[in-house]
Amino acid sequence: MDQRPDGPVGSTAGSERLDAAARSVFPGGVSHNVRAAEPYPLYVARSEGPHLFDVDGNRYVDFWNDHGASLLGHAHPAVVEAVVEQARRGLHYGTPNEPSLTLARRALERLPGADRLRFCVTGTEATMYAVRLARAATGRSTVLKVEGGWHGGNTDLAHAVHPPFDRPETRGLPPGAAEACHAFRFNDEADVAERFERHAGDVAAVIVDPRQPGTEDDVDFLRFLADTCEDAGACFVLDEVVTGFRVAPGSYAARVGLEPDLTTVGKVLGGGLPVGAVAGRAELFDGCEPGAAPDDRVLAGGGTFSADPLTAAAGLATLDVVEAEPVYDHTEALGERLREGVRAHFDALGVDGAVLGFSSLFTPFFAPEGPLDSPTAIATGTDAAAQRAFYRGLRDRGYYLNPGVMGNLSYAHTEAHVDGFLAAAEAVLADLRDAGAV
Numbered sequence: 001m002d003q004r005p006d007g008p009v010g011s012t013a014g015s016e017r018l019d020a021a022a023r024s025v026f027p028g029g030v031s032h033n034v035r036a037a038e039p040y041p042l043y044v045a046r047s048e049g050p051h052l053f054d055v056d057g058n059r060y061v062d063f064w065n066d067h068g069a070s071l072l073g074h075a076h077p078a079v080v081e082a083v084v085e086q087a088r089r090g091l092h093y094g095t096p097n098e099p100s101l102t103l104a105r106r107a108l109e110r111l112p113g114a115d116r117l118r119f120c121v122t123g124t125e126a127t128m129y130a131v132r133l134a135r136a137a138t139g140r141s142t143v144l145k146v147e148g149g150w151h152g153g154n155t156d157l158a159h160a161v162h163p164p165f166d167r168p169e170t171r172g173l174p175p176g177a178a179e180a181c182h183a184f185r186f187n188d189e190a191d192v193a194e195r196f197e198r199h200a201g202d203v204a205a206v207i208v209d210p211r212q213p214g215t216e217d218d219v220d221f222l223r224f225l226a227d228t229c230e231d232a233g234a235c236f237v238l239d240e241v242v243t244g245f246r247v248a249p250g251s252y253a254a255r256v257g258l259e260p261d262l263t264t265v266g267k268v269l270g271g272g273l274p275v276g277a278v279a280g281r282a283e284l285f286d287g288c289e290p291g292a293a294p295d296d297r298v299l300a301g302g303g304t305f306s307a308d309p310l311t312a313a314a315g316l317a318t319l320d321v322v323e324a325e326p327v328y329d330h331t332e333a334l335g336e337r338l339r340e341g342v343r344a345h346f347d348a349l350g351v352d353g354a355v356l357g358f359s360s361l362f363t364p365f366f367a368p369e370g371p372l373d374s375p376t377a378i379a380t381g382t383d384a385a386a387q388r389a390f391y392r393g394l395r396d397r398g399y400y401l402n403p404g405v406m407g408n409l410s411y412a413h414t415e416a417h418v419d420g421f422l423a424a425a426e427a428v429l430a431d432l433r434d435a436g437a438v
Helices: 013-022 077-089 098-110 123-138 189-198 219-232 252-256 282-288 309-324 327-349 375-381 384-396 415-434
Strands: 044-048 051-054 059-062 116-120 142-146 181-184 203-208 235-240 262-266 276-280 353-356 361-366
Touching (some): 059 415, 077 309, 098 116, 098 276, 116 123, 123 235, 123 262, 123 276, 142 189, 181 189, 189 203, 327 361, 327 415, 384 415
Parallel strands (some): 142 203, 203 235
16 A cells, blocks of 8 residues: 655545535534534545545545544455455344344453443443433432533533533433533542532432543542542443543553443444444343333333444454554554654744643644643633644645544554654644744
């Protein structure tokens, strides 16, 4: 495969034309708000390895990788072969099937503290079911989450995502939904203790995404949350939809020695196809048994396409590669090199910025006001417009990041791709500095 760094892209008139047409079909032209971009989003025609190819024939090195779902890169040959082989046997059966059973067993082997698992199709469903399981197990109502934490679009957690963190993320919620979800400041043990005291005897769960705010300096705080939940009889829920199977062979929890009561996973586990799952201690799933008494019943799992064999085939093929090849060594090394390279450019060019992330994850921030030690600090103390301008400049030079969110590397990336990215980043930063944009 050609590994040369990609250069400036040509016309993107095809993407502009399709975006104009999409605005009369989709609200804002998209079916996922995070994919919106100025002046218009990129329309992709195909993907392969580390690359995206847009409808105008431009090639980009992709540092978004399907929302982080494609750890191996796009269309990895082993995954494609497994999917094609399964497709010949059937796309979906609507019945139990051996591939999904095998994938679940392999996941449970790697997720600390997990005895049972239920598949769904999205991370949003997984976090919804996790909250429901926790409430059912504890008989309590209140869920605590991090200010700025995003756990999908489900009703239970659509609260305190954006500043000022004191309101629901959306209209259309039923009465009382927002009152049952409360946010605390990340890395603030006193704030957590105050929330538990305020809702004493009614905290069902604490849910947290371990990539918040994107460093590994927060393990002690996560352990504090787990211990506090144990003392209060609440469930500690680790949302590993992003980090599960991306930052370690099993999960972030396995990487740092945590044992959650419930874990949500998705993205990488599906090998590039749609997947979600909630896993945890066996007794938390007792009410999910088909024969559970009406008063004990818990609906967690379901959906026409849950546990489909096509996704399982892709997920199993991905795990096979991860176990046979040095995937994590490769992505960790490239991730550290990229983060350090961008930091060096900030310093050399006199641009006020910071780069957070760990493992294969990275995010540059501009004009940080104090330590970026929480999602609150990031949301209220960085220049989001400068970040978007930086991403647009990279896209114009053939390096794709989704505006405003965390980038990631795949096993398909090489040193040459990181070299090209860093050269492009240096040029974009210099242009933005000279224009007074950073």
